[in-house]
Amino acid sequence: MGKIFDLDSPIMRVMNRIADLLILNMITLICCLPVITIGAALTAMHSVLLKMVRNKDSYIFRSYFQSFKQNFRQATALWLIFLAAFLFIGYDLYLIMYSGMQFPKIVVWLLLIVAAALIMISIYAFALEARFVNTVRTTFNNAVILMIAAFPRSLGMLAITLLPVVLLYFSGTIMQLFPLLVMFGISVPGYVCALLYSPVFKKLEPPEEDNITPDDQWTVEEVPEENGAAEEVSAGAAENAPAQAPEAPGEGAPDGGTEQKETI
Numbered sequence: 001m002g003k004i005f006d007l008d009s010p011i012m013r014v015m016n017r018i019a020d021l022l023i024l025n026m027i028t029l030i031c032c033l034p035v036i037t038i039g040a041a042l043t044a045m046h047s048v049l050l051k052m053v054r055n056k057d058s059y060i061f062r063s064y065f066q067s068f069k070q071n072f073r074q075a076t077a078l079w080l081i082f083l084a085a086f087l088f089i090g091y092d093l094y095l096i097m098y099s100g101m102q103f104p105k106i107v108v109w110l111l112l113i114v115a116a117a118l119i120m121i122s123i124y125a126f127a128l129e130a131r132f133v134n135t136v137r138t139t140f141n142n143a144v145i146l147m148i149a150a151f152p153r154s155l156g157m158l159a160i161t162l163l164p165v166v167l168l169y170f171s172g173t174i175m176q177l178f179p180l181l182v183m184f185g186i187s188v189p190g191y192v193c194a195l196l197y198s199p200v201f202k203k204l205e206p207p208e209e210d211n212i213t214p215d216d217q218w219t220v221e222e223v224p225e226e227n228g229a230a231e232e233v234s235a236g237a238a239e240n241a242p243a244q245a246p247e248a249p250g251e252g253a254p255d256g257g258t259e260q261k262e263t264i
Contacts, residue, residue, distance in 0.1 A: 025188070042190075046127040075129050089111050123157050157196050
């Protein structure tokens, strides 16, 4: 019995992970409430989740708010782009449903497909913003390429992200699932997404060396145009400390001292 409750036992590791995801979900939910901060909140969440899935856990609060602060500007710009796109699609769907006018069904399906693509792109965009340093435009372009290059993973990320909404819709009443969604509705889908995109990100990162910590961030300015591989996408240098970009993912190392998000 003593070994079951040992800190290194599988049961305790699972319990610790559940507790971490609960804390992370609550922090993210609170930071999303002002709406304008949703981009920075999701970026900080992905920063913490990526460390979790790679077993490089750190202090959640410190890691989260460090990323929130460092990425706030660009993450907010990304969020405003996605917000405008979602509002446009939502307004079009509202007109189709309640205007009384007849629209071809293909229009509705196209809008839904575009909305689904935007959700997948947004997941990659905020995760890329959390891990790599690039301009807003480059991050967005890389997210689009990753969504296409790793399409099966992208579909899995879309499904798990929409799962809480689907469950809420079919539950019949919001009160049945509301407590569970408040506790895990953001962090758990995000954790599964991190499990899916982490292997793709690893292909974009230079090999770790003794003098390079796992939390360094990397940048590649241009995305190679090759078909059918996730290696197509650009990756970053140390966050908020731009460095000379290598010519291709996985080549070279940053110049000089890189600023680390956190030392674990």
